[in-house]
Amino acid sequence: MTDQAQLHRQLLDRLTASGSLRTESWKQAAEAAPRHDFLRHGYFRRAVGTEFTAWEPVREGDAGWLEGCYADESLVTQIAGTIVPEDICGRIMREPTSSSTLPSLVLRMLEDLEVEDGHRVLEIGTGTGYSTAVLCARLGAGNVTSIEYDPRVASRARAALGHLETYPTLVTGDGLLGHRAGAPYDRVIATCGVRAVPQAWIEQTRPGGLILATICGWLGSSELARLTVHEDGTAVGPLLSGGVNFMLARPHMPPPLGLLPDLDDGKERETVTGAEVLDNWSSRFVVQLAAPGAQRLTMQRDGRTEDVLVDIGTGSWAAVFEDGGRWRVRQGGPEPLWDAVEEQFGRWCAAGAPMLEDFTVTVTPEGQTISW
Structure with a gap:
C-alpha cells in the first residue's frame, strides 16, 4: 500500500470511528475521492512564532504536504480573494477567503443530506471539488450540479475533477441564485455560510426535498439547518447540533466598519x-x-x-x-x-435556555425567522 493510500485509509477509519462516516454507501464514495488530488496546488498553514496570524504556503512535494492533505483539518487554499500558495514565498497576514473543509464535516453533512439513489443534488460552493467528487461517486456525476462563485477556484476544481474522469455539471456564478436550468432538485447543500436561506434555493427544490445550509451571523456563531420544502413555497426545519462554521458567501460578508461612532456620545x-x-x-x-x-x-x-x-x-x-x-x-x-x-x-x-437543536428555521417569501 502506498503512503497516500495508507493515509487515506487511516483517515476514513478515523472518520468511521468518530461517527462522521456512518453508512457503507458514503464510505465507498469517500474511498473514491482521494483528497490530495484536490490540493495539488497546495494550501496555507498557520505560521508559528508570529505575534499576529500569518500564513505560509505548503506545496506539493514539500515536507508534510501529503500528511496535511489527509489530516482532518480545514486547509486554507486562498487568501484575500485572489492569493494562492504558488503566489507566495514567505508569509502573508491577510484573511482566508477559500478553503478545503475538514473531511469529517464534509462527510457528516453528506450523511445529514439524507440522499437516496437517483436523487439530483445542487451544491452551492464547489471549492476545491472534493465534496463534489464524493457526491458524484455516491449519486453519479449526471445527478450533481455544483456552483462556484470564483472563476479561478472553479477552473482548478474542474481540472481536478477531470483528472479523476468525473464530469458533473459545473457552473461559475452566484450560488445564491441557484441554477434554475437544472431545477427541480431533490437536495440542495451549501458549503458556504449564509445569513438567510435564499428564496431561489427553495424555488428550485421540489416539494418534500431538503436544503442543508449553515445559518451564520456577523457575531461569529453559526449552525447547520436542514429545511424541508413545502408545496406553498416555504421551507421549515431544525438546526442540527455541532457548531458548524463556514466562510460566509461573499455577498453575505459584513461591510467594513470604517470610521467608528463617538463611543462617548450615548x-x-x-x-x-x-x-x-x-x-x-x-x-x-x-x-x-x-x-x-x-x-x-x-x-x-x-x-x-x-x-x-x-x-x-x-x-x-x-x-x-x-x-x-x-x-x-x-x-x-x-x-x-x-x-x-x-x-x-x-x-x-x-424558556430554560433551550439547546440550538431545539430551534426551528422558517423561510417564507417574506423572509426568514428563527424561533425556539
Whole structure:
C-alpha cells in the first residue's frame, strides 16, 4: 500500500470511528475521492512564532504536504480573494477567503443530506471539488450540479475533477441564485455560510426535498439547518447540533466598519446582561437574532475593556463594560441595540435556555425567522 493510500485509509477509519462516516454507501464514495488530488496546488498553514496570524504556503512535494492533505483539518487554499500558495514565498497576514473543509464535516453533512439513489443534488460552493467528487461517486456525476462563485477556484476544481474522469455539471456564478436550468432538485447543500436561506434555493427544490445550509451571523456563531420544502413555497426545519462554521458567501460578508461612532456620545445605564453572552456559542447565536446587523470589536478605553457592537447599516451602537463589579452599557444611534439583546436573551433564559437543536428555521417569501 502506498503512503497516500495508507493515509487515506487511516483517515476514513478515523472518520468511521468518530461517527462522521456512518453508512457503507458514503464510505465507498469517500474511498473514491482521494483528497490530495484536490490540493495539488497546495494550501496555507498557520505560521508559528508570529505575534499576529500569518500564513505560509505548503506545496506539493514539500515536507508534510501529503500528511496535511489527509489530516482532518480545514486547509486554507486562498487568501484575500485572489492569493494562492504558488503566489507566495514567505508569509502573508491577510484573511482566508477559500478553503478545503475538514473531511469529517464534509462527510457528516453528506450523511445529514439524507440522499437516496437517483436523487439530483445542487451544491452551492464547489471549492476545491472534493465534496463534489464524493457526491458524484455516491449519486453519479449526471445527478450533481455544483456552483462556484470564483472563476479561478472553479477552473482548478474542474481540472481536478477531470483528472479523476468525473464530469458533473459545473457552473461559475452566484450560488445564491441557484441554477434554475437544472431545477427541480431533490437536495440542495451549501458549503458556504449564509445569513438567510435564499428564496431561489427553495424555488428550485421540489416539494418534500431538503436544503442543508449553515445559518451564520456577523457575531461569529453559526449552525447547520436542514429545511424541508413545502408545496406553498416555504421551507421549515431544525438546526442540527455541532457548531458548524463556514466562510460566509461573499455577498453575505459584513461591510467594513470604517470610521467608528463617538463611543462617548450615548446614554449609559446599568444592565443585567453582561458581555459574557458574546463569548458563549449558543448565547451569541441568540444575540445575533436580536442584532443581525451588528459587528463586534473589543477595545481598551479608560483603563477597561469595552465590548462594542456596531451596526453600520443603522448607525446604532452599544458599548458594554464592567464597572465596580456591575455591568453597564452605553448606547447610541436610532435603535438601542443592547435593549434588543437584553429582551431576546431574557426570553431565551426564561424558556430554560433551550439547546440550538431545539430551534426551528422558517423561510417564507417574506423572509426568514428563527424561533425556539
